[in-house]
Amino acid sequence: MQPRVIQRILGLLLMVFSFTMLPPAGVGWFYGDIGVRPFINGFLVTLGTGLLLWWPARHNRRELKLRDGFLVAVSFWVVLGLFGAIPLALAVHPHLSITDAVFESVSGLTTTGATVIVGLDRLPKSILFYRQELEWLGGMGIIVLAVAVLPMLGVGGMQLYRAETPGPIKDAKLTPRIAETAKALWYIYLGLTVACAVAYWLSGMDPFDAISYSFATVSIGGFAPHDASMGYFDSPLIESVAIVFMLLAGANFGLHFYAIRRRSLRPYLEDSEFRTYATVLALLAVIVVGYLYLNRYFGSFGEDFRQGLFQAVSIGTTTGFTTTSYHHWPGFLPALLIFASFIGGCAGSTGGGIKVVRFLLLIKQGLRELHRLIHPNAEFAVKIGRRPVDDRILDAVWGFFAAYVATFSLIMLALMATGLNQITAFSAVAACMNNLGPGLGAVGDNYAHINPVAKWLLCFAMLFGRLEVFTPLVLFTPGFWRR
C-alpha cells in the first residue's frame, strides 16, 4: 500500500473531474437556466479538495502496485460518486436530498441509469446535461477498468484478457499499460459517441437530445432527458439507431479496435463471446416478441415486434432505455428481461451484469461437469475459441458467480428488511447490481419513492456490480491492509 501515491492520484482525479462541471454550467448559461450556480460551486469545491489532496503528495510519483489498483478502482467510483452529487444536492430544481443526489450521481457514474427524479421534462437543461455527462464519463472509466485494470488485478477471471502476458505477474506496474490501452479505446468510445449523436440528429432529434441520448447509449447508461425515455419520440427510426449503437456499445471494445485496424468484420465473427452475445439477444428478442404476439398485447405484429425487439436489446445489453412500461408486460416477460440482464454485456464493454464471456464459461464448465460424470477418467479442457482456459481463471469465474449470487441475495434481504416488497426488492437489486436501471414493482418507473436506507443499499449494489464484486470485497479482507 502506498497511501501518499493514492492520495496524489485521487487529488489529480478530483481536479480533472471538477472541470466536468463546467460544460453543464455552459449549457445552463446557453439556455438561460436558473441552475448555473450549483455547478460553479461544485466545480470550486471539487477542484479545491483535489488541490488540497494533491499538493502535499505531489512528489510521490512512484508507480502503482497491484494492491493500489484495487483501492484506486474503488475510490474512483466512490469519491467521484460523492463529489459528483454536489451540484445535484445544491440545485434548487430539482430539490434533492443528499441521499437522492448521491444515488443519482452514483447511478450515473456506474452507468446504471436508475433515477430518483420525477418530472425530467421540466428540469433545467444544465441538470439534464450533467446527468447524461456523468454516464458518459462513467463509461470512459469502465473502459479503463474493464480493459486495463481488472485484467491486471485478475478480478473474476478477467485475466483471460491478459493472455499475452504469460502466467500471473508479480506486482505488475499498471500505469504504462493503462495509458496506452485506454487511449486507443477512448478514441473508439469517442468515435462511437459522435457517430451515435449524428445518427440521432439525422433521425429527427434536436441537437441537445441527440448529444444527451448518445452519451447514455454509448455508455450503456440509459439516463434520458425525458420521463418517457426513448418513448418520448415514438419513432421507429430513432429506436433502430438506438438498437444498433446499444449492440455496438455492449460488445468488447477490443473487438472494435481489431475490426478497425484490420478493416474487417472477421474479429466479431471469430469471437465466441460476441457470437454468444448475439445469440442470447436474438433468442431473447424472439421469445419476447413471440410472447407479446401470442398475447396480442399491442394488437399488431408490427408493434409487438418493434416494442419487443427494442426492450430485449435495451434490457439485454443492460442499457435500460424504455419505450413503454415493460414492467406491466404480461406473464413472465418482466422477470425474463430482468434475468437476461444478469448475463449483461460483453467483457471490455460499458455493459453491466455478469458478462457474456463468464456466462459462456459457466455453461462450458457445467457441460464439462456433466461429461466428467459419464467419463470420470477423461480430461476435458474448457476452451474459448481454440484456446484452453486456465483452471485458475475458471476458479475465478465460478467464484465470481457465487459471490454475485451471494451479494445479490444479501442485499435483497436487506432491502426487504427496510420494508420493500419482494418483487420490488428483487428487481431493484438486479437492476442496480447489473447496472441496468429500471426495475419492477415500486421501482418500475423510478426510484424516487423508496426509503433512504434502501437507496444507500442500492448505491452499494451499483458499485459492487460495476466493480465486479471482488474489487470492493477485497478491501474488506484484513489481509489486504496487512503489509
Place this chain on the structure above:
Amino acid sequence: MQPRVIQRILGLLLMVFSFTMLPPAGVGWFYGDIGVRPFINGFLVTLGTGLLLWWPARHNRRELKLRDGFLVAVSFWVVLGLFGAIPLALAVHPHLSITDAVFESVSGLTTTGATVIVGLDRLPKSILFYRQELEWLGGMGIIVLAVAVLPMLGVGGMQLYRAETPGPIKDAKLTPRIAETAKALWYIYLGLTVACAVAYWLSGMDPFDAISYSFATVSIGGFAPHDASMGYFDSPLIESVAIVFMLLAGANFGLHFYAIRRRSLRPYLEDSEFRTYATVLALLAVIVVGYLYLNRYFGSFGEDFRQGLFQAVSIGTTTGFTTTSYHHWPGFLPALLIFASFIGGCAGSTGGGIKVVRFLLLIKQGLRELHRLIHPNAEFAVKIGRRPVDDRILDAVWGFFAAYVATFSLIMLALMATGLNQITAFSAVAACMNNLGPGLGAVGDNYAHINPVAKWLLCFAMLFGRLEVFTPLVLFTPGFWRR
C-alpha cells in the same frame, strides 16, 4: 448401459414397493375406512407390473456399472412416484386428478411435503397414513442415494465422501457397497423413527399421530395428517421433540453411525459440516426471533421465541412443518427462511437444499479467490477439517451450484409463463427444489389451486432437487446413451 439389468432391478423395486400399499390398507381396515380398495388395487397393479418387468430379465444378474447407477437413481423416484400415485388417484375421498395424485406422491417420495390436499383432518386414515409412509420410504431411498450412490457417481462433489477410495475409480461396482452401507444407516434411520414416535407419544400425541409425525420428521418430509401441521397440537413440548429430531435427521447419518459406534459426541463436534449446520441454524433462529420480537409480532418474547425457533429449524432443515402461517410474517422473514432452505440439510441426511457441506465449500472457495487476488502467486488449499479438498471436487461443487441456480431460474420463469405471479413462482420452485414443502403467496398454505402445468413443472423441480440436479441432467446428454 445394461437395459436388461436395469429392467430386472426396476421390476424388483416395484414388487417390493407394492407391499408398502398393504399397511395403509391395514390401517384403513382397522379404522373402518371406506378407502381400503384403492390400496389393494394399487398393490396388485404395482406387483403385477413389477413381475412383468422382472420375469423376462430375472437371469440378468450382472452387477451395476457406473452409468446404470444414474438411470437406476432417476428411475427409482420417477417410477415409484408414478406407481405411488395409483392409490391416491383411485381413492374416492380425496378426489384427486391424476396430476394431483402424482404431485402428492412425488412430493412424498422426494420428502418435499408440498401438498395439494385441503381438508386433511376429514380424510380417511388410510390415505393419511400412506402419505406419511411415502415420505418415510423416500427418506430410506435418500439415505442410500446420498451415502452410497451419489458419492460413487461423483455427483456435485459428493465423491468427498468417498475419501477412503483414492482417486476416481474405474466403473466401480456399486452393489456390494450400497447393501453394506445402507444396512447400517437404515438401522439408525429406523432407530431414530422409533425414538421419535415414542417421544411424540409420551408428549401427548395419540399413537396414530405419533407414528405419522415421526415418519415425516425423520425423513425431513413435513407431511402432516392435520391441516394445521404441527400447530394442531399447540404444544411446546411436542414442538421441542420435533426440533430435536429434525436437527438429528438433518445431520449426516454417517456421524450418527460413528457417534454410536464410539459412544461419543466427538464425531459431531469434530465435523466441520455439522458445526456449520448448527451455526447457520442458530444464527437463523436468532435473526428470526429477534425480528419477530422487535416487531412485537406475537406480543410476548416467549411466544416470539417459540414460534421463531421452531420455524427456523423446520425451514432451515427443509422439514417444512409449520406451527403458524409463517408466510404472513413481517418484512423479510418469509424470504429469509426460503433463502435459508437453499443451504438445507447436511450431506448424507434426508434434508434437501444445496447441502451444508457444499455451502461451506463455496464460502471457502470464495475466500480463497479473495486471497488469490491479494497474493496472486501463493497457493491456497481449500480444506474440510484438516484435509485439503481435491480440485476436481471443488469444480463439481461450483458446477453444482451454477446448475442449481440455472435450473431454479428456468423453472421459475416457466412457472410464471403458466400464469403464476413472481412471489408464488419464486417460492414454489425454492420450496420444491429444496424439498422443503410450504411456499409463499398462492402456495403459502398448499399447492391445490395452481394450474396443472405448474404442478408438473414442480414435480420436475422436486426430482431435480432430490437427485442433485446432475443425476437427471446426465440422462439428457447424448454422450450418456452412446456406447
